[in-house]
Amino acid sequence: MKFLKKIWHWVDDRSGLTEIFLPLIKHPVPPGSKWSYVFGSATLFCFILQVITGVALALLYQPSSSGAYQSLEFITNKAAFGNVLRGIHYFGASGMIIMVGVHMIRVYITAAYKYPREMGWISGVILLFLTIAMGFTGQLLRWDSNGVWSSVVAAEQLGRVPVIGRPLARLLLGGDTIGGHSLSRFFAYHVFIIPAFIFLVVGYHLMLVIRNGISEPPKAGRLVDPKTYRQWYKDMLKKVGVPFWPYAAWRDIIFGTATIAVIILLAVFAGPPKLTQAPDPSMVYSQPKPDWYMLSIFSLFALMPARIESYMIVIGPLLTIFLLLALPFASNKGERSPLRRPWAVFGSVCVVVFVLSLFLAGERSAWSPSFNAKPLTAAQINSADTTVISGAALFYKKGCLYCHKINGQGGLKGPDLSHVALRLSAGQMTTRIINGGDQMPAYGGIMSNGDMHKILAFLDSRR
Amino acid sequence: MNEPEKNESRRSFLVKLSTSLAALSAVVASVPVLSSFFAPLLEKTPQVWRNVGELSKFKVGDTTLVQFQNADPEAWAGVTAHTAAWLRRDSEKSFTAFSANCTHLGCPVRWEKDAELFMCPCHGGVYYKDGSVAAGPPPKSLVRYKVRINKNQVEIQTSPVPITSISA
Known part of the structure; x- marks a missing residue:
C-alpha cells in the first residue's frame, strides 16, 4: 500500500495532475446553479459520445464515392452491433443539436451573455454553426440517394451567393458534378476539419467558463454593472461559492448520463434512419428529404414566396449569424432576470414555435406532389355515370390527384376537392383548370376538350 | 551608439528575420495544402x-x-x-x-x-x-x-x- 502511494506521489509530482486539474474541478461556483445549468455539459457529453462512436464507425466505413454506400449496408446489416452504432451516432447528433439549442435558449433567457461573458456567447454561436455543419455533412456521409441529393441541394443554395456562387457550388461538389471527389471532401470536412475547429472552440469556451466563472442565477432587480461586476462576483464567490466538484457537477453527471441512456435506448429500439437507394444521380425516382434537424429549413424553402427566395437563401443565414454575434454588443449590462425581460422570453418562444411549426409542416410536406397516390376506387368515385368514371380515371392520370384529395385519397398541396361542386360552379372550375395559378399548372394547353369535359363531369359530381 | 542599444537593434533584426523565415515556410507549405482544397476550381473539365x-x-x-x-x-x-x-x-x-x-x-x-x-x-x-x-x-x-x-x-x-x- 505504502509502495503504491509512493508511486502515485511520484507520478502526481512529476506530471502535475493534481496541481493542474484540482483547481479546475474544485473551482468555486455560485450557489443555486441548479438544473437549468446542465445543458452545456450535456452537449459536451453528446460531443464526446459522437467522437467515440464516430471513430468506431470510421473503422468500418469506406470513405469513397463508390464504396461508401456498400460499407453503410455492411455496417447496417452485417457488422456486429453496427446498426446500434449507427443509431447511437445518429441520435447522438440529434441529442447534441437539441442540447445546443436548449443551452443557447437558457443562456439567452437568463442573459448570461452579458458582461463579462460576451466571448462565451460568441464562441457558443460559432459552436452552434459548427454543430449544424457536422449534422449536415454527417447526413451526406450516409451516401445513399438522400445524401447525393442533399449535397446537390446544398450546392444549389451556395450557388445563390452573388458573383462567387458557382465556384462555391463547384467547390462543395468537388467538381462539375457529383463524382469521385465529392464524398472524399465531405468525409474530410466531417471527420477532420470541422471537428478540429470544434475541439479548439470547445476548449476555448470551457476556458472562458473557468476564467469568468459561470453566471450566477439571475435575480430581478440585481443589475449587471461592468464597472463593479467582476469585483462583486469575486466577493460573492468568496462568501457563498461552492466547489464545482461535487456540489454542482453531480447534476451534470446525472443529466448527461440520462441523455446518453436515452440516446442508446433510441438507437436500440428505434434504430438509425433506413438507407434509401444507391447514390446514383441518374436514378431520378427518389424523394429526397433531410434528417429531422434540417427539416425546418427544408420547409422554409418550400413555403417562402418564390420572388424573395433566392435572396433569402443568401441574406437569411448571414443575417442570422450577424444578429446572434451582435447580441452581446447590443446589450451587455443591466437586467438579467427573465421576469424583467418579457420580450426576450416572448422572442424565444416565438423562435421555438416558428422552428417547431416549420418542422411539423416539413413532416407533412404538403407542398410535395403525392406520387404514391393510387387511382380512385369505385367506392371513392361513387357514381354509375360512365363520363364521371372516366373523368375520375383522368383525374388520376393527369396528375390532379397528386395534389388534390378526393374522399381521403390524394395529395395535400391543393384544396380537398371531395365536395368541390358545392362551392364552385362548372364555369368557375373550368377557368381554374385552364388558367392554373401560382401553385397549379395551367391545363389549358395540355388537356383536350374531351378530357376536360370528363374531368368537369367528375368534379361536378363531387357534392 | 552604446553597447546595449546596438545589441537591441541586432536582436530585433534577428527576431524579425526568424519570424519572417517561419512565415515564409508556412506560406510555401500552404501552397499544396490550399491547392488540394481549391482543386475543383483549379482544373477545368472538358465536356464530351x-x-x-x-x-x-x-x-x-x-x-x-x-x-x-x-x-x-x-x-x-x-x-x-x-x-x-x-x-x-x-x-x-x-x-x-x-x-x-x-x-x-x-x-x-x-x-x-x-x-x-x-x-x-x-x-x-x-x-x-x-x-x-x-x-x-x-x-x-x-x-x-x-x-x-x-x-x-x-x-x-x-x-x-x-x-x-x-x-x-
Whole structure:
C-alpha cells in the first residue's frame, strides 16, 4: 500500500495532475446553479459520445464515392452491433443539436451573455454553426440517394451567393458534378476539419467558463454593472461559492448520463434512419428529404414566396449569424432576470414555435406532389355515370390527384376537392383548370376538350 | 551608439528575420495544402459527347430518361459518375434534352407522361413539356443539354450540374 502511494506521489509530482486539474474541478461556483445549468455539459457529453462512436464507425466505413454506400449496408446489416452504432451516432447528433439549442435558449433567457461573458456567447454561436455543419455533412456521409441529393441541394443554395456562387457550388461538389471527389471532401470536412475547429472552440469556451466563472442565477432587480461586476462576483464567490466538484457537477453527471441512456435506448429500439437507394444521380425516382434537424429549413424553402427566395437563401443565414454575434454588443449590462425581460422570453418562444411549426409542416410536406397516390376506387368515385368514371380515371392520370384529395385519397398541396361542386360552379372550375395559378399548372394547353369535359363531369359530381 | 542599444537593434533584426523565415515556410507549405482544397476550381473539365442510344430507340413525341457517364469519371466514382437527362424526340431530326435537376434546389424532376408535366418531389416545382415553369417555387425553366444525332446514334453533351444563380 505504502509502495503504491509512493508511486502515485511520484507520478502526481512529476506530471502535475493534481496541481493542474484540482483547481479546475474544485473551482468555486455560485450557489443555486441548479438544473437549468446542465445543458452545456450535456452537449459536451453528446460531443464526446459522437467522437467515440464516430471513430468506431470510421473503422468500418469506406470513405469513397463508390464504396461508401456498400460499407453503410455492411455496417447496417452485417457488422456486429453496427446498426446500434449507427443509431447511437445518429441520435447522438440529434441529442447534441437539441442540447445546443436548449443551452443557447437558457443562456439567452437568463442573459448570461452579458458582461463579462460576451466571448462565451460568441464562441457558443460559432459552436452552434459548427454543430449544424457536422449534422449536415454527417447526413451526406450516409451516401445513399438522400445524401447525393442533399449535397446537390446544398450546392444549389451556395450557388445563390452573388458573383462567387458557382465556384462555391463547384467547390462543395468537388467538381462539375457529383463524382469521385465529392464524398472524399465531405468525409474530410466531417471527420477532420470541422471537428478540429470544434475541439479548439470547445476548449476555448470551457476556458472562458473557468476564467469568468459561470453566471450566477439571475435575480430581478440585481443589475449587471461592468464597472463593479467582476469585483462583486469575486466577493460573492468568496462568501457563498461552492466547489464545482461535487456540489454542482453531480447534476451534470446525472443529466448527461440520462441523455446518453436515452440516446442508446433510441438507437436500440428505434434504430438509425433506413438507407434509401444507391447514390446514383441518374436514378431520378427518389424523394429526397433531410434528417429531422434540417427539416425546418427544408420547409422554409418550400413555403417562402418564390420572388424573395433566392435572396433569402443568401441574406437569411448571414443575417442570422450577424444578429446572434451582435447580441452581446447590443446589450451587455443591466437586467438579467427573465421576469424583467418579457420580450426576450416572448422572442424565444416565438423562435421555438416558428422552428417547431416549420418542422411539423416539413413532416407533412404538403407542398410535395403525392406520387404514391393510387387511382380512385369505385367506392371513392361513387357514381354509375360512365363520363364521371372516366373523368375520375383522368383525374388520376393527369396528375390532379397528386395534389388534390378526393374522399381521403390524394395529395395535400391543393384544396380537398371531395365536395368541390358545392362551392364552385362548372364555369368557375373550368377557368381554374385552364388558367392554373401560382401553385397549379395551367391545363389549358395540355388537356383536350374531351378530357376536360370528363374531368368537369367528375368534379361536378363531387357534392 | 552604446553597447546595449546596438545589441537591441541586432536582436530585433534577428527576431524579425526568424519570424519572417517561419512565415515564409508556412506560406510555401500552404501552397499544396490550399491547392488540394481549391482543386475543383483549379482544373477545368472538358465536356464530351456521350452516346445515349440508337436513333430508332426513340419514338417521335416520347420523353424518356437517358442515363450516361459524366465527362471525367474517376475510377473510384462508382455509380456517382452517372447523370440523367430527359430526352424527347420532337421530330424525325430533332431532340430536346432537359437536365433532370429542378432549377429550384436541384432535386430530380420526373416526367409524368399522361399529365405531360415534369414534377419535382422536394418542394413541388412543376414544369410544362417545354421545360417552362408551370407551378411552384422554381425561378426559371429546366436547363437544356446539347443533343445531336451522329450516324444514327443520339448523343448528349455532358454538362456541369446546373446551378441557379441569384439573378435567375
